[in-house]
Amino acid sequence: MTPESVMQVGQEAIKTILYVAGPMLGLSLVVGLMVSAFQAMTQINEMTLTFLPKIITMFIVLLFMFPWMLQILVGFMTGVWGQIPEMAQ
Numbered sequence: 001m002t003p004e005s006v007m008q009v010g011q012e013a014i015k016t017i018l019y020v021a022g023p024m025l026g027l028s029l030v031v032g033l034m035v036s037a038f039q040a041m042t043q044i045n046e047m048t049l050t051f052l053p054k055i056i057t058m059f060i061v062l063l064f065m066f067p068w069m070l071q072i073l074v075g076f077m078t079g080v081w082g083q084i085p086e087m088a089q
Helices: 003-042 051-088
Strands: none
Touching (some): 003 051
């Protein structure tokens, strides 16, 4: 196994992580900013107010995007498993 192949697998793993986690993290960021703006406008300083909308948003994104996320993860793992004989040599 060459250092180039290790780097290639590592790069693909990082890309896969970003593809899978990106939608949930991005929408959670947007919802968090909206809740923070709402709290600043109304001067409500409740720390637990930010958690519930973020959790609900992440659940909804996971509910709708899970088939796509699963397809990305299965594709990555199929590629890694397919490269095992080449890596063993």
